[in-house]
Every structure is written in C-alpha cells, then in structure tokens.
Amino acid sequence: MRRACIANPCRRAVSDTAAGHLDDAVRMSTTTMSTPHAHRRRALVPCYLAALAGLLFGLDIGVISGALPFLSKEFQVSDRMQEWIVSSMMLGAAGGALAAGELSSRYGRKSALLVASVLFLIGSALCAAAWSAHVLIVARLILGLAVGVASFTAPLYLSEISPPALRGSMISLYQLMITVGILAAFLSNTAFSFSGSWRWMLGIVAFPAAVLLCGVVALPSSPRWLMSRGRRTEARHILLRLRGDPADADAELRDIDGVLHVQQRGWALLRHQPAFRRSLALGMLLQVIQQLTGINVVMYYAPRILDLAGFASAQHQIGATVMVGLVNVLATFVAIALVDRSGRKAVLYAGFAIMATGMGALAILFHLGVASRFEQVLAVGMLLLLVAGFAMSAGPLVWVLCSEIQPARGRDFGIAVSTFTNWISNALTGATFLSLINAFGPAATFGGYAVLNAAFIAVVFYLVPETRGVTLEQIEQKLLAGFPLRDIGR
Incomplete structure (x- = not known):
C-alpha cells in the first residue's frame, strides 16, 4: 500500500550539507x-x-x-x-x-x-x-x-x-x-x-x-x-x-x-508470484481463524451470555464482565513472556486447546441447564478460560505471524489485506451470534465454536510455520523457493 520514494540526488546532496x-x-x-x-x-x-x-x-x-x-x-x-x-x-x-x-x-x-x-x-x-x-x-x-x-x-x-x-x-x-x-x-x-x-x-x-x-x-x-x-x-x-x-x-x-x-509491489506479486499468493492466503486464513474462536462474541455479548447462564441483574452481568477484561489483560502478559521462549506453534496449540475446552464446557452446561449457583459460577469460569486461552495465543500471535510470513516487497499489501479480512470476519461474527443463539440454542452454538477451536489445532500443525528465532529474510527465501508453508520457518 505504501510506495517507496527515492530522493533526488541533487536534493540529497543539499540535504546532506545542511544536515552536516x-x-x-x-x-x-x-x-x-x-x-x-x-x-x-x-x-x-x-x-x-x-x-x-x-x-x-x-x-x-x-x-x-x-x-x-x-x-x-x-x-x-x-x-x-x-x-x-x-x-x-x-x-x-x-x-x-x-x-x-x-x-x-x-x-x-x-x-x-x-x-x-x-x-x-x-x-x-x-x-x-x-x-x-x-x-x-x-x-x-x-x-x-x-x-x-x-x-x-x-x-x-x-x-x-x-x-x-x-x-x-x-x-x-x-x-x-x-x-x-x-x-x-x-x-x-x-x-x-x-x-x-x-x-x-x-x-x-x-x-x-x-x-x-x-x-x-x-x-x-x-x-x-x-x-x-x-x-x-x-x-x-x-x-x-x-x-x-x-x-x-x-x-x-x-x-x-x-x-x-525495497519498493512495495503487492499487486504485481499477487498476479505473478504463486509463493506470495500462498503467504497472503495463510495470513487471511489466520485472521478468519482468530475471529472464529468466538472471542469477540464474548466481548460484545458478555451480558447476554451471562443472562443465559442465569444472571438476571444487569448490574451482575456487567460486573462479571470486569473479570473478563481483567483476565484478558493478565493473559496478554503470558503471551509476551512465551512468544519468543516457547515458540509460536506451541503457544497456539495450548491456546486453541484451552479455548476448545472452555467452549465445550459451556456447551455442556447450557445443554444440561444452568440452575444452581455453582453451575453459574462454573459458566463464568469457562468464559474466563476461553478469554485466557485467546489472550495468551491467537490474540497477539496471529498479528505477529501475519507480518512475519509476508515477503518484503509485499508486506504492506499483505498486512493491509489481512487486517481488512480480520475486520470483515469480526463483523460477520458479531452480526450472526444472536441469530445463531435464537436458531440453534446456546448449547449448539457454543458446541460449534468448540469444534472449530479443536479443528484449528490441525490447521496450525499442517500450515503454520514456526518462526521463532528466524530472520524475516530467511523466511522469505524459503517461501520464494517453494517450501511448504509449514516449513518456511525453522
């Protein structure tokens, strides 16, 4: 999206003199x-x-x-x-x-x-x-x-x-x-x-x-x-x-x-470079996956979810969302601590497993019925588990990977396209959650998100490269040489 400009040599000479x-x-x-x-x-x-x-x-x-x-x-x-x-x-x-x-x-x-x-x-x-x-x-x-x-x-x-x-x-x-x-x-x-x-x-x-x-x-x-x-x-x-x-x-x-x-040539690369199309497609897929974890339905509709879990008071519903926000902040520190120590893929595996567990447990709770105080507290705990799994993994790491896997000449274009994909996926998720709840019920809706999170573990295994400790130049060389996406990292 951004276009590199090289200064005029005469102008640069004058600028260098002034700079001196x-x-x-x-x-x-x-x-x-x-x-x-x-x-x-x-x-x-x-x-x-x-x-x-x-x-x-x-x-x-x-x-x-x-x-x-x-x-x-x-x-x-x-x-x-x-x-x-x-x-x-x-x-x-x-x-x-x-x-x-x-x-x-x-x-x-x-x-x-x-x-x-x-x-x-x-x-x-x-x-x-x-x-x-x-x-x-x-x-x-x-x-x-x-x-x-x-x-x-x-x-x-x-x-x-x-x-x-x-x-x-x-x-x-x-x-x-x-x-x-x-x-x-x-x-x-x-x-x-x-x-x-x-x-x-x-x-x-x-x-x-x-x-x-x-x-x-x-x-x-x-x-x-x-x-x-x-x-x-x-x-x-x-x-x-x-x-x-x-x-x-x-x-x-x-x-x-x-x-x-290094001039940006995103459109030209998209037309003529199959390797760039692969990295661009992976970046878009990662952004769609990030939204299909179900995290933003929690952020946007937490009081509605808590109402389904038996919290009738609006004050109690909104008060419980504070814990969601607090866990979101604290778990982000976990991501910062682990991303360069344990590697991208290991953290993503853990995060998707945690989110699948949280969503699956919510689905079971809603299927059986949330009646007692203990079950209500357990439902809140599963929401917090979901938020923690996202904040420590897919939340920050998807953005890191989307910037790492794009070649230098197409990085601006690739990041812009993946960002656009993120927001469109975000909008579609937010625009369908209540309709899904009304059509299929909370148990089936949360169960569907649980299945998706479990499936994303396989996507990470087969498609996502491990980029920890690898330079952007090395990633680009392997990508353009035709290596499978999962092998362009370490």
Missing part, C-alpha cells in the same frame, strides 16, 4: 544541555501518545457490551438490530483499514493519527447523543473508521519512531493498551450500570479521544516517512532529537535508506 551543519549544532546542544535520560524521555513520550490509540481501540470494543442491554430497551430494538449496532463498527473498521495505507503513505503517519483522533471524538460524541438506533449505527460506523485507521497506523508509527532497542516493547505496549482499554470500558460500564446511563457508557470515549487529539498535534513526523518523501534534513533533525547521539541517528538513516530501496 545541523549535526554540529545538535552535537553542541546535546553536550551542554541534554542528558541520556532526557533523550530517552523525549523518545518515549511520542510512543506513549501513539499507544493511547490502542486504549481507544479497546474502549470502543468494550463499551457496547454494557450499553447494549439498556439502549435496546430504550429504543425497543430487535436482536437483529442489536447485531447491526454491534457489527457496524467492524464494517467501518474494515473500510478504515483499507483507507489507512494510502492516507498514511500520502499524508504521513502523524496526519493519519490526527484523522483517527478526530473521528474518535466525533463518533463517540454522536453515540452519546444518538436519538435512534439508526443514528447509533452511523455513529459506530464513524468510530469504526477511526479504529481501522488507528489499528493500521499506530503500530506502524511506533515501529518507525521507537528506539531500536525498545521497538518490540513499544509495539507490545500498543497491544497491551487494547486489552487495558477493554478492561477500562467494562469498569466504566459497571459504574454507569446502576443508573442505566448508556449514553455516558458510550460517550466516555470522547475524553481520551480529546487527549489523543491534543497529543498528536505535538508528535514528530515519522523519520521513515520523511525520508520516503525526500525530506532527509527533517528526518535527521527528528532522529537527532529522539536519539541524542549523531552516530546513532546516522546509522538509522542508513538503515532507512536500505529499506526504502
């Missing part, structure tokens, strides 16, 4: 006025602000579950309309993810984040003021556009602005902030559930959106994007401010130069 003078000035400044701690703080502040987009992402995922029982009563909406209210955000996110590549490439990562923050602010305010279910759907479409742009641009900006030694941690921070946002939404929902203030549940997102909007204005542009536009002097100036050491800044500039020579 700038280097002298900054070297004097850093010697007399700055400290390593100051440079580290200066480099991390933009990263934290960009990670705030992940918090907004998580908030928008989580708030609807608490608001849905109250707004459905006020607007007297059917289950089908509830599905549209939930899934409209994911449809918007699919469109936002497609537009984000061109937006961030043409106007810059900072401008794309600015657009996302404005859309977050407008969408959340319109949600709070919605006077009908149809207006609410439009408002959530706007929020979806914001989520789509942010989910593409924020990790990209973080990867380009973070200090190299902290790049992995900063990208992991973004993923962690999504889970923190979901937990914060569940806590907020619980607080407002006693008054039934669903408008405040949805409108609360406007406050961090305003903070993000103000913060993005002060963010530096991405040095890599500036280099792609031939603005080498500006890129070097920003790197000197962020890194402090001119030698480090110059080394990073040389690395960026090397990357920019």
Whole structure:
C-alpha cells in the first residue's frame, strides 16, 4: 500500500550539507544541555501518545457490551438490530483499514493519527447523543473508521519512531493498551450500570479521544516517512532529537535508506508470484481463524451470555464482565513472556486447546441447564478460560505471524489485506451470534465454536510455520523457493 520514494540526488546532496551543519549544532546542544535520560524521555513520550490509540481501540470494543442491554430497551430494538449496532463498527473498521495505507503513505503517519483522533471524538460524541438506533449505527460506523485507521497506523508509527532497542516493547505496549482499554470500558460500564446511563457508557470515549487529539498535534513526523518523501534534513533533525547521539541517528538513516530501496509491489506479486499468493492466503486464513474462536462474541455479548447462564441483574452481568477484561489483560502478559521462549506453534496449540475446552464446557452446561449457583459460577469460569486461552495465543500471535510470513516487497499489501479480512470476519461474527443463539440454542452454538477451536489445532500443525528465532529474510527465501508453508520457518 505504501510506495517507496527515492530522493533526488541533487536534493540529497543539499540535504546532506545542511544536515552536516545541523549535526554540529545538535552535537553542541546535546553536550551542554541534554542528558541520556532526557533523550530517552523525549523518545518515549511520542510512543506513549501513539499507544493511547490502542486504549481507544479497546474502549470502543468494550463499551457496547454494557450499553447494549439498556439502549435496546430504550429504543425497543430487535436482536437483529442489536447485531447491526454491534457489527457496524467492524464494517467501518474494515473500510478504515483499507483507507489507512494510502492516507498514511500520502499524508504521513502523524496526519493519519490526527484523522483517527478526530473521528474518535466525533463518533463517540454522536453515540452519546444518538436519538435512534439508526443514528447509533452511523455513529459506530464513524468510530469504526477511526479504529481501522488507528489499528493500521499506530503500530506502524511506533515501529518507525521507537528506539531500536525498545521497538518490540513499544509495539507490545500498543497491544497491551487494547486489552487495558477493554478492561477500562467494562469498569466504566459497571459504574454507569446502576443508573442505566448508556449514553455516558458510550460517550466516555470522547475524553481520551480529546487527549489523543491534543497529543498528536505535538508528535514528530515519522523519520521513515520523511525520508520516503525526500525530506532527509527533517528526518535527521527528528532522529537527532529522539536519539541524542549523531552516530546513532546516522546509522538509522542508513538503515532507512536500505529499506526504502525495497519498493512495495503487492499487486504485481499477487498476479505473478504463486509463493506470495500462498503467504497472503495463510495470513487471511489466520485472521478468519482468530475471529472464529468466538472471542469477540464474548466481548460484545458478555451480558447476554451471562443472562443465559442465569444472571438476571444487569448490574451482575456487567460486573462479571470486569473479570473478563481483567483476565484478558493478565493473559496478554503470558503471551509476551512465551512468544519468543516457547515458540509460536506451541503457544497456539495450548491456546486453541484451552479455548476448545472452555467452549465445550459451556456447551455442556447450557445443554444440561444452568440452575444452581455453582453451575453459574462454573459458566463464568469457562468464559474466563476461553478469554485466557485467546489472550495468551491467537490474540497477539496471529498479528505477529501475519507480518512475519509476508515477503518484503509485499508486506504492506499483505498486512493491509489481512487486517481488512480480520475486520470483515469480526463483523460477520458479531452480526450472526444472536441469530445463531435464537436458531440453534446456546448449547449448539457454543458446541460449534468448540469444534472449530479443536479443528484449528490441525490447521496450525499442517500450515503454520514456526518462526521463532528466524530472520524475516530467511523466511522469505524459503517461501520464494517453494517450501511448504509449514516449513518456511525453522
């Protein structure tokens, strides 16, 4: 999606001369006025602000579950309309993810984040003021556009602005902030559930959106994007401010130069390179699998599921979802700890087995009938088991694998297509859950998800490569040499 641009040689010569003078000035400044701690703080502040987009992402995922029982009563909406209210955000996110590549490439990562923050602010305010279910759907479409742009641009900006030694941690921070946002939404929902203030549940997102909007204005542009536009002097100036050491800044500039020579040719590769079609298909399949685990039906419809399990009070239903959010956050730390230690496939095996167990146990409980207090608590425990299995495995690892298996010349295109696939699958899952419950009952619905999770273990075994400790170049070489997908890693 992004197009590499090589600076004009004459312009580069002038830029290099200017950069030399700038280097002298900054070297004097850093010697007399700055400290390593100051440079580290200066480099991390933009990263934290960009990670705030992940918090907004998580908030928008989580708030609807608490608001849905109250707004459905006020607007007297059917289950089908509830599905549209939930899934409209994911449809918007699919469109936002497609537009984000061109937006961030043409106007810059900072401008794309600015657009996302404005859309977050407008969408959340319109949600709070919605006077009908149809207006609410439009408002959530706007929020979806914001989520789509942010989910593409924020990790990209973080990867380009973070200090190299902290790049992995900063990208992991973004993923962690999504889970923190979901937990914060569940806590907020619980607080407002006693008054039934669903408008405040949805409108609360406007406050961090305003903070993000103000913060993005002060963010530096991405040095890599500036280099792609031939603005080498500006890129070097920003790197000197962020890194402090001119030698480090110059080394990073040389690395960026090397990357920019790898032009993105996604469409051409798709037409002419069978190996790329295989890696692209695997990336899309992984995103579909991630949604078919059933995780988002829990995130979007947790109070409804708890109602089926015998929790009649809306406050009890929403309060129990807080535990779902907390487990989601804590289990993400497990993924961060295991992904580079135990390997991708081993963690995925464990995660799918845990999710199949949780879904299967829920199916049995609903088939037998959830009557006693013990059975109700057991149902909640199985929901938490499902969430833990997802957060420690398929949640973060699918995104890791989708970026690792694409060749360099098609990586932007491949990630954009897989992100689009994720949101479409997400929307379809959200738009069908209540219909499945009404048509087949909760036992059969959860039983179907259990069977799917068990089947995904076989998919991982036969198709997914083990990429732990393998360079992206080695993965690409094996892919283009025609190795089976499961063998392009270790």
